[in-house]
Amino acid sequence: MKYRSSRGGYKPVSSAEAIKMGISPDGGLFVPDFVPRLDKDVFGRMEGLSYQERTCIVMEKYLSEFSTDEIEECIYGAYNQESFDDERIAPVVKISDNLFIQELWHGPTCAFKDMALQILPHLLTASLRKTEEKSEILILVATSGDTGKAALEGFKDVAGARVIVFFPEEGVSEIQKYQMITQEGQNVYVAAVRGNFDDAQTGVKEVFASEEFAGILSRYNIKMSSANSINWGRLLPQIVYYVSAYVDLKTAGDIREGETINIAVPTGNFGNILAAYYAGKMGVPINKLICASNSNNVLADFIKTGVYDSNRRFHKTISPSMDILISSNLERLLYEVTDHDYCKVANWMEELKCRGRYVVDEPTKQEIQALFWADFCSDPETIETIRSTWLEKKYLLDTHTAVAVNVCTKYREATSDASKTVVVSTASPFKFAGSVAQAIIQPELIQDKSEFEILELLASATGIPVPAALKDLDKKKVRHNTVTSRERLDKTILSFLNIESS
Numbered sequence: 001m002k003y004r005s006s007r008g009g010y011k012p013v014s015s016a017e018a019i020k021m022g023i024s025p026d027g028g029l030f031v032p033d034f035v036p037r038l039d040k041d042v043f044g045r046m047e048g049l050s051y052q053e054r055t056c057i058v059m060e061k062y063l064s065e066f067s068t069d070e071i072e073e074c075i076y077g078a079y080n081q082e083s084f085d086d087e088r089i090a091p092v093v094k095i096s097d098n099l100f101i102q103e104l105w106h107g108p109t110c111a112f113k114d115m116a117l118q119i120l121p122h123l124l125t126a127s128l129r130k131t132e133e134k135s136e137i138l139i140l141v142a143t144s145g146d147t148g149k150a151a152l153e154g155f156k157d158v159a160g161a162r163v164i165v166f167f168p169e170e171g172v173s174e175i176q177k178y179q180m181i182t183q184e185g186q187n188v189y190v191a192a193v194r195g196n197f198d199d200a201q202t203g204v205k206e207v208f209a210s211e212e213f214a215g216i217l218s219r220y221n222i223k224m225s226s227a228n229s230i231n232w233g234r235l236l237p238q239i240v241y242y243v244s245a246y247v248d249l250k251t252a253g254d255i256r257e258g259e260t261i262n263i264a265v266p267t268g269n270f271g272n273i274l275a276a277y278y279a280g281k282m283g284v285p286i287n288k289l290i291c292a293s294n295s296n297n298v299l300a301d302f303i304k305t306g307v308y309d310s311n312r313r314f315h316k317t318i319s320p321s322m323d324i325l326i327s328s329n330l331e332r333l334l335y336e337v338t339d340h341d342y343c344k345v346a347n348w349m350e351e352l353k354c355r356g357r358y359v360v361d362e363p364t365k366q367e368i369q370a371l372f373w374a375d376f377c378s379d380p381e382t383i384e385t386i387r388s389t390w391l392e393k394k395y396l397l398d399t400h401t402a403v404a405v406n407v408c409t410k411y412r413e414a415t416s417d418a419s420k421t422v423v424v425s426t427a428s429p430f431k432f433a434g435s436v437a438q439a440i441i442q443p444e445l446i447q448d449k450s451e452f453e454i455l456e457l458l459a460s461a462t463g464i465p466v467p468a469a470l471k472d473l474d475k476k477k478v479r480h481n482t483v484t485s486r487e488r489l490d491k492t493i494l495s496f497l498n499i500e501s502s
């Protein structure tokens, strides 16, 4: 299988090259030549298989130059009981007859980013071997909070790689920040960036695009790559859990053969929901993909109107991992729904860069609306959804997942479609304990408490234990305290690497 740039300006590459490079040199994203299908027999066979075995079946289709042994080594290195606290890896919980929640946060950092970032370092290491790469790989990450920690955990002490994480100084929760600034490992660096996530992401993209900077690094035998969801190696592992959720519903007898399901995804950079789209193209029978935004509802507006307009106020919300106005992975969807019309895609992306806005043509809009439905959920609605779900179902949602549950309800009210729906749960409620506690604990009890004290309060109020990974974070040693700005990311990187800037 070959991978091409969504903007058409680079030669087709192997999957190993695509994973190693992260982003195409023309600024586009690598996309598979075609989307492989899983036939009915394969879905049937998967019912008796473990998550790891299902992963192997899906990944083999995309990683054609990897042997089964190599793929299995990656899978079992990532999805094991040392790293995941549930042996099912991505269990599906039944909330009612037509609502299911797939928990994607049983990995080491308590957010769904682990699903991809536990395996990406293995895929990257295998790709380096396969392409006989001699350079050291420098992974640059811009994070809205969860990717950073997941990348640090995934890549710490991996030979041949170093990782630098940039997080928005004002944009992450206390717990997220402590997870990152206390990170251990010989090859990891962390810096706060003044501004919001878009500043961090744009800064990192600028560094990637600078030939001069790449030139400096190459003199030291270093090449850059990305662990953000622009890397195909991030998306591929995410396709798997949608396949697995569908197989689980069938195995449990919750859906009939051929019955279509809806999938609701709390969306920021459009990576997670794009993986669901690919799962649909592979054969998972999907009726609607429900795209749930928070008050930064640029995607919901785009799906409703065909106008992508990032020129709007940026809101800091209680679902901070979705506080994003420039959703990188939408580019891949545009490439797919225009039948690989990379000229069109390149033009829209150029407009986005110059004017912060683009408008897709009518057929493209209709194609998208046939597959997706979208709306957004405000902070008060998020809190209310956490409260009512806890009271009525005794299920504790985190703030991001609550956004998706709320938008799923709005979808049902707007369309009367009662298809069975899987909501993907992207974080443990404890990761956003401060906001979750507001929904279910009396205000007097949490007033003036730190997020770390609230963790314990939340545990005693719900009877759910604090995940081991989040316990005692505030007592760990702070190892990273660099603060930088979008304009100075290159200098910061060089100083981390001990390279003099000419």
Ligand SMILES: *Cc1c(COP(=O)(O)O)cnc(C)c1O
Binding pocket: 111, 112, 113, 146, 147, 229, 266, 267, 268, 269, 270, 271, 272, 273, 321, 322, 400, 401, 426, 427
């Ligand atoms: C990253 C993240 C999201 C958004 O996922 P995208 O792939 O960027 O759309 C949602 N919820 C949580 C908890 C996250 O960490």
